[in-house]
Amino acid sequence: MTLDAAVEPPRELLPRHIAIVMDGNGRWAQQRSLMRTAGHREGAKAVRRIVKACSERGIEVLTLFAFSSENWRRPRPEVEVLMNLFLTTLRREIRRLHTANVRMRFIGDRSAFAATLQDYIAKAEQRTAANTGLTLVIAANYGGRWDIAQASRRVAEEAAAGRLRPGEVTVELLHQYTCLADLPEPDLFIRTGGEQRISNFLLWQLAYTELYFTDRLWPDFDVEALDAACAAFASRQRRFGQTSEQVAGVADA
Numbered sequence: 001m002t003l004d005a006a007v008e009p010p011r012e013l014l015p016r017h018i019a020i021v022m023d024g025n026g027r028w029a030q031q032r033s034l035m036r037t038a039g040h041r042e043g044a045k046a047v048r049r050i051v052k053a054c055s056e057r058g059i060e061v062l063t064l065f066a067f068s069s070e071n072w073r074r075p076r077p078e079v080e081v082l083m084n085l086f087l088t089t090l091r092r093e094i095r096r097l098h099t100a101n102v103r104m105r106f107i108g109d110r111s112a113f114a115a116t117l118q119d120y121i122a123k124a125e126q127r128t129a130a131n132t133g134l135t136l137v138i139a140a141n142y143g144g145r146w147d148i149a150q151a152s153r154r155v156a157e158e159a160a161a162g163r164l165r166p167g168e169v170t171v172e173l174l175h176q177y178t179c180l181a182d183l184p185e186p187d188l189f190i191r192t193g194g195e196q197r198i199s200n201f202l203l204w205q206l207a208y209t210e211l212y213f214t215d216r217l218w219p220d221f222d223v224e225a226l227d228a229a230c231a232a233f234a235s236r237q238r239r240f241g242q243t244s245e246q247v248a249g250v251a252d253a
């Protein structure tokens, strides 16, 4: 256990919204001479663990990158396994999540998915819509650039219909059309698996998010590792462009 993990940050220093790039499933399996797909199945267990831990800690929003718009480029059998796993996990977990008062949301272009999967996604959202606990956002066939493009397209449609003048398009207005507009912005971004990149995850929303990278592979990401990430977050000073003194509330800042 790291020293960080031993210190539980006080409630007000916990992130309200955590966004995770769950990377390293393939390498986890390869290290054990297993098929990459065995890594994805083990990764699904880590999802269950981390969702439960976030719920218990009172985190408001957890956004998980499950499948990127670029992941279609993978070998077809791997994509098929991922789609099946997505469907079976959803079918199996929905009741448990609902009982745990979790509200489910999906972001990304779902029109590319099979009709059955689209159906389950819609049902999961409808069934849990009124829940008041953790909001669990699953990013599936999601890309940050797609998100900005779909927001811009909808703004352009409003302008073309005469409901909006181009001069009214501001940061705040465009934000209203992006995927997570109604939720608090991500406070903490975690990427497992050792790579230090965004891979087209939440580009718009990460503008002021604290970034945390760990070598731990996603199937090995446990509650202690989550607490270590939260402890690192709690130790940071978020300045949002201001000086350190201003943020600390020093009198003559």
Ligand code: IPE
Residues within 6 Å of the ligand: 022, 023, 024, 025, 026, 027, 028, 066, 067, 068, 071, 082, 193
């Ligand atoms: C992340 O693990 C899961 C998905 C992208 C769906 P990877 O499959 O990318 O694992 P590595 O990076 O190859 O180890």
Ligand code: IPE
Residues within 6 Å of the ligand: 021, 022, 023, 024, 065, 066, 067, 068, 071, 195, 197, 199
């Ligand atoms: C990012 O991981 C996407 C998900 C975790 C769903 P990748 O493994 O696809 O990222 P790259 O290709 O290494 O950048």
Ligand code: MG
Residues within 6 Å of the ligand: 023, 024, 025, 193
């Ligand atoms: Mg990867």
